[in-house]
Amino acid sequence: MKPITPLLKVDNLSIELPAGFDRKYAVENLSYTLEAGEILCVVGESGSGKSMTANAIMGLLPSYLKPSAGRILLKGRDLLAMSEAELARERGRTVSMIFQEPLSALNPLMTVGEQIAEVMLVHGEGDARSRDERVLELLDYVGLPDPASLRHSYPFRLSGGQRQRVMIAMALALEPAMLVADEPTTALDVTTQAQILDLIRRIQRAKGMGVLFITHDFGVVADIADKVVVMEKGLIVEQGTADDVLNRPRHPYTRRLIAAVPHPDESATRAEAAGEPLLEVRNLQKTYRSGGGLFTRPRIVKAVDDVSFTLRRGETLGVVGESGSGKSTLGRCILKLTDVDGGEIRYRGKDLVPLSQAAFRPMRRHLQMVFQDPFASLNPRHTIGRILTDGPVANGVPMDEAQKKARDLLALVGLDPSAYDRYPHEFSGGQRQRVGIARALALDPELLVADESVSALDVSVQAQVLDLMQDLQKKLDIAVIFITHDLRVAAEVCDKIAVMYRGAIVEAGPPAEVFNAPRHAYTQKLIAAIPGRHWNPRAAVA
Amino acid sequence: MxxxxxxxxxxxxxxxxxxxxxxxxxxxxxxxxxxxxxxxxxxxxxxxxxxxxxxxxxxxxxxxxxxxxxxxxxxxxSGDLGYSYRNQVPVADLIMERLPATLLLTGSAFVFSLVLGIVLGVLAAYKRGSLGDSLIMTGALVFYATPLFWVALMAVLVFSIHLDWLPPFDMESIGAGYTGWARAADIAHHLVLPTVTLGLFFTAVYTRLTRASMLEVMNLDFVKTARAKGVPKGRIIRRHVLRNAILPVFTFASVQAGQLVGGAVLTETVFAWPGIGRLMFDALMQRDYPVLLGVFLVTAAVVVLVNLVADLLYRFVDPRIETAG
Known part of the structure; x- marks a missing residue:
């Protein structure tokens, strides 16, 4: 019997890193196979080398990285032995790729139609007319509205989800046997992500394609994978069928990752926070106006529309919504980082809205913020010590006292005391976020606004930072407004959840209630879109 | 609309x-x-x-x-620019008489520096790190740093006096009485030295700008997309990289275009080119204020006009730019 050649066979692939990196190989002794009609998910955290294997298959590795051993066999032919010209013929025809950032993956100065047609053009397929027809067919196939006019649009006119659909249309133009998808839904909203995942799965079934899907999200894996490869630090630690890896993980690293997947604990009930309300927001309004000149009407967006809620000491309110829902604007309004158009923000009974910036300044120390991007929110030229002492010193705390406090805080957030004299670039994302939290706590705030504070972090680091925040909240009895796009995270850490949609809170209540019996149609849609809903990671590692 | x-x-x-x-x-x-x-x-x-x-x-x-x-x-x-104190002719006539010569010179220098600068910049970026790249960038640095008048004088010394290839001054051979194509060729011959001299600085600027911009765009995601589509390297450079990298060059070119009338005083003086620049220089020396004010007015009008045209063109070069911006 003749053995059937698999669609893709990666055989003992190693890619050496140049000297000066923390490890010798970007990926080492990688071996896996992908059959036609199968979805293989490569899962790992940042720096695990998961994207590296995708780039090696496409021949898109940066010039300083060269595969040092092994083979990549596509339909039995070694891609690593091909010349650049041969490889260019295979790309787009036999194997195509879609990327993480739909915003930057399309050429901003070419219409989407031109970009799709270009695939066929450079591979010498058809004439101008048949290519045009195919473009319309593809745009329609990936579910984009009005293909006839959309193909003349420039990418900046399209939403993130639409752009990712264009990318998929482009990848499908020549009906390749294999699709490489590098985190294609990570940058998208959860409802858009669900649609794109659905589209990829549908196309894969219809065309019998093999899909290599790179992701960090186990929920996504649970939704689409047939087979799973788990990577850590350039090595494959575990591989097998999706059922085996997800429900019976053997390797400790896999078990740790799965344990860190946020999952609402349905049995747990939380003690109702009692006592005086710390913050009362009543009928808050914020409208953005843009454009508008001598002849044009301004564009008006209601970013925060009649929002009301109450927050007590020691309580966590989760504000959940997709991009553009106004959740971040709400956070900025409460901290008076932006003007409001109406309503009240009562902090300990005192309305903050009419206060001038000067009158509000002494109160600022009570209301602090932890930002989303741990890389951009710390001044790269200041030591951690300076970052932690600046706030207290500006509020009149003597320097030596502030320094002592800063060192205590470093211990509190689980950082080494030596961090005090170091600069932000010496820390990882998770560590920087700990610094961000310490910075906010340096002023002994009573209210913390955490705006997507764990979104940029790997899942295991995210779990640690969430634990830290919950722990600190209990210790210090502070109120937290937790702004996030991730319902799973919110359900795990919050006492109450408010779902925002187009500036308004459409539903609010305890997590279990919102999760299990959502009343508003939008909440229902949001919950239905959560990846891996039918998979219980807690049971897998129990 | x-x-x-x-x-x-x-x-x-x-x-x-x-x-x-x-x-x-x-x-x-x-x-x-x-x-x-x-x-x-x-x-x-x-x-x-x-x-x-x-x-x-x-x-x-x-x-x-x-x-x-x-x-x-x-x-x-009412369209009257006044009367020259000294020459006893209307200022408008004086300017109109000199304007074509200046526009010919600055226009040629503009095209020369733009084309050469972009070509060299693309070559340097494409062959990054090679000997060619080093040569181009060193040349660009030299002409970026060298004063214009010195380049002009040296060019006259080498190409006119020693080699006798090109005429050192004036716009056409005096008294030769050429007509038609012969005259055009004669003017073109005279045009070479001043054009190159005036254009070299901007060539250097465009070369550096194009190279830096190309290298930046080459690292963007959509270039990777193009490679993943199987687009050949030459086409990637032309259609994807250069098209996007040209935007900052365009911005700077509109700055140079603003100097079409007023930017050639030095070159016109060195090469005795009968243009606006020299008219202005002479008027200044003779306190001929109406002429001076007239030249200033025309220069300002051209700068404003070129800016307007550049902003309009920008919207064709980059579809993302909206009118409101």
């Missing part, structure tokens, strides 16, 4: 800008030391008080300043 609206708005603003420039120039020039009447009288060889007073009255220089300004503005609005 939006474009028309944009155009009307901008034209209205431009008119105010030019008016402001005219008033400012008029007032500033009063601050300059020296009296046109005295200079004229001195050149005529008659320096007595009465003659100077007569000259003053003739040119309206004895009126109060605001009266002079108002009458000047009135004249300009």
């Amino acid at each position: 939006k474009t028309l609206e944009f155009l009307i708005q901008r034209l209205a603003k431009a008119a105010f800008v030019v008016l402001g420039v005219v008033i400012l120039n008029f007032l500033l020039i009063q601050l300059a030391p020296g009296d046109p009447a005295a200079v004229l009288a001195g050149e005529a060889g008659a320096g007595d008080e009465q003659f100077i007073a007569q000259l003053r009255a003739q040119f309206g220089l004895d009126q109060p300043l605001y009266v002079q300004l108002l009458s000047y503005l009135q004249n300009i609005l």
Whole structure:
């Protein structure tokens, strides 16, 4: 019997890193196979080398990285032995790729139609007319509205989800046997992500394609994978069928990752926070106006529309919504980082809205913020010590006292005391976020606004930072407004959840209630879109 | 529709800008030391008080300043740029006579530097780190740093005096009486040295700008997308990289285009090119204020106009730019 050649066979692939990196190989002794009609998910955290294997298959590795051993066999032919010209013929025809950032993956100065047609053009397929027809067919196939006019649009006119659909249309133009998808839904909203995942799965079934899907999200894996490869630090630690890896993980690293997947604990009930309300927001309004000149009407967006809620000491309110829902604007309004158009923000009974910036300044120390991007929110030229002492010193705390406090805080957030004299670039994302939290706590705030504070972090680091925040909240009895796009995270850490949609809170209540019996149609849609809903990671590692 | 609206708005603003420039120039020039009447009288060889007073009255220089300004503005609005004190001809005629020569020179220099600069920049970026790249970038640095007048003098020394390849000055051979194509060829021959001299600095700027911009765009995601589509390298450079990298070059080119009229004083003086620059230089020396103000006005108008055209073109070069911006 003749053995059937698999669609893709990666055989003992190693890619050496140049000297000066923390490890010798970007990926080492990688071996896996992908059959036609199968979805293989490569899962790992940042720096695990998961994207590296995708780039090696496409021949898109940066010039300083060269595969040092092994083979990549596509339909039995070694891609690593091909010349650049041969490889260019295979790309787009036999194997195509879609990327993480739909915003930057399309050429901003070419219409989407031109970009799709270009695939066929450079591979010498058809004439101008048949290519045009195919473009319309593809745009329609990936579910984009009005293909006839959309193909003349420039990418900046399209939403993130639409752009990712264009990318998929482009990848499908020549009906390749294999699709490489590098985190294609990570940058998208959860409802858009669900649609794109659905589209990829549908196309894969219809065309019998093999899909290599790179992701960090186990929920996504649970939704689409047939087979799973788990990577850590350039090595494959575990591989097998999706059922085996997800429900019976053997390797400790896999078990740790799965344990860190946020999952609402349905049995747990939380003690109702009692006592005086710390913050009362009543009928808050914020409208953005843009454009508008001598002849044009301004564009008006209601970013925060009649929002009301109450927050007590020691309580966590989760504000959940997709991009553009106004959740971040709400956070900025409460901290008076932006003007409001109406309503009240009562902090300990005192309305903050009419206060001038000067009158509000002494109160600022009570209301602090932890930002989303741990890389951009710390001044790269200041030591951690300076970052932690600046706030207290500006509020009149003597320097030596502030320094002592800063060192205590470093211990509190689980950082080494030596961090005090170091600069932000010496820390990882998770560590920087700990610094961000310490910075906010340096002023002994009573209210913390955490705006997507764990979104940029790997899942295991995210779990640690969430634990830290919950722990600190209990210790210090502070109120937290937790702004996030991730319902799973919110359900795990919050006492109450408010779902925002187009500036308004459409539903609010305890997590279990919102999760299990959502009343508003939008909440229902949001919950239905959560990846891996039918998979219980807690049971897998129990 | 939006474009028309944009155009009307901008034209209205431009008119105010030019008016402001005219008033400012008029007032500033009063601050300059020296009296046109005295200079004229001195050149005529008659320096007595009465003659100077007569000259003053003739040119309206004895009126109060605001009266002079108002009458000047009135004249300009009716299209009259005034009368040259010295040459006794209308300023408008003087300028129109000199303008073609200047536009020919600056226009050639503009095209020369833009084309050469972009080609060299693309080559340097494409062959990054190679010997060719180093040579191009060193050359660009040298011409970026060297003063224009020195380049001009050296060029005359080498190509005209030693090698005798190119004529050192003037716009055409005096007294040769060429007509038609022969005349065009003669002018082109005279044009080479001043064009290259004037254009080299901007060539260097464009080369550096194009190379840096190309290298930046080459690292963007959509270039990776193009490679993943199987687009050949040459086409990636042309269609994806260069097309996006050209935007900053375009911005700088509009700055150079603004100097089409006023930017060649030095070159015109060195090469005795009969253009606006020399007219301005002579007028300054002779305190011929109406001519000087006229040249300033035309220069300002061209700068404003070029800016307007550049903003309009920008919307074709980059579809993301909206009128409102």
